[in-house]
Amino acid sequence: MDSRRVAVLDRGTVTLVDPAAAVFSAFDLGPARGDGVFETMLVRRGVALKPEAHLDRLARSAALMGLFSPPLADWARLIDLLATTHADGEAALKLMLTRGIEGVSDHTAVGTLSPLAPDVLEQRRRGIAVVTLTLGLPADLRATSPWLLGGVKYLSYAVNMAAQRHARALGADDAVFISLDGRLLEGPTSTIVWARDGTLHTPPLEIGILPGTTQALLFTRADAAGLGTAMSLGTVADLHAADGVWLVSSVRGAAAVTSLDGLRRGDAGLTPTIQELTGVTT
């Protein structure tokens, strides 16, 4: 049986459609140009985790792209409808918003629910080998170049996907992007977090990275638990020197980095605490 679900949001109405059917026109600027934004969240036992954080970020991405976005209350109903179809275990819920079809519509809004990829649970449990790859840009450039869409979670992820394929070709599981001047940026689909002497660090948003919803939740809870948190311009050397390094994202949660550019590394026993604080445990 097909456990995937697809819902379309059209003028305030949310409709579940056949998951095997097509939903995007060939003239839609989403598929035609990657001109749209998205969010992916975890669903556990029929409930989407931190939907408000994802909807806030979706609205922010849409605004930065000059995209129309339907009211968040409509998206919230779409999320609820999809999430409640999945009462057992975990699933990935994705929202996609495109610029629509020129001359026909100003947006297309779609949601999907999919089973987790098998390697997600594996990577959550066992950790991941990571390689660093340059994104080629200076860390301070995107803040002054809005057309480069720093901080926008857009559908144009070809480079992100190519970076993950390149990492796998090198025998690793995932990548971390580095700026031209050697600053840590983010993973292709995750935020970088590292721990040093009882403080959690993550790069500042000013360098044009996405605001991580899972990193934000982790840092809020870490603060409440008495751990230090800091936004820090880091380097690869900082990751090698750290007590632990994680790539955090909504569906995988916190994946411990067990190898960085071929050098094995530990987590000082911190991973269970980090995963507990992210709310996504193995």
Place this chain on the structure above:
Amino acid sequence: MDSRRVAVLDRGTVTLVDPAAAVFSAFDLGPARGDGVFETMLVRRGVALKPEAHLDRLARSAALMGLFSPPLADWARLIDLLATTHADGEAALKLMLTRGIEGVSDHTAVGTLSPLAPDVLEQRRRGIAVVTLTLGLPADLRATSPWLLGGVKYLSYAVNMAAQRHARALGADDAVFISLDGRLLEGPTSTIVWARDGTLHTPPLEIGILPGTTQALLFTRADAAGLGTAMSLGTVADLHAADGVWLVSSVRGAAAVTSLDGLRRGDAGLTPTIQELTGVTT
């Protein structure tokens, strides 16, 4: 009447489908990740112009992305079928190839035919105002960083579209991307060509730009006509000092740059010759 057409290529069979119908699944990695490649060519009186050059580049883009591509003979039949539906005037014919649906198919192949946007003919006739925008990367970086997909005509064009929106917000018609170190790269949907002292120049492919099919045709014919041609690392100063500057692309042809970063400029009367050599006249 809907003058748009859509054709789907599936296991060697080309089928015209309802242009108002959807063709991409929400799970297709094209719309979901911008993970695919495309080509756009001009159709005039039922005939596609330089289809072989576009198919060569499509195959090259697919290979650089590690994408499966159907046999070029199948694509050629799709092109013929779409082109022959448009006997009068001009139209834009687009090919799209995606990575397909994970676990279901390894590609999706679609073609569309659309009327030209009204501003295309206008820009061909009157020329365009252009602004330069940084792409943020050093000119020599993409040659050694294959995950950045330099030279790949991918579906992830959100930044290209944002650059054109930014240009229009500045009162211009289009943009030219510049490398971090000040080298001319390309337009968001075009190749840069400039003339100086009887020689046509365009940037070399080594800096990670797309091989322009219209620029290639123009240079071949210019060589035959006794004009000089050169691949040159240029700067914005070279454009200001040039006798003429054009953004060349398959559908618009050669659009004369009449203003660069707010400074008006001429074409030394060369535009009719350049357009004649590209095979796309007003």
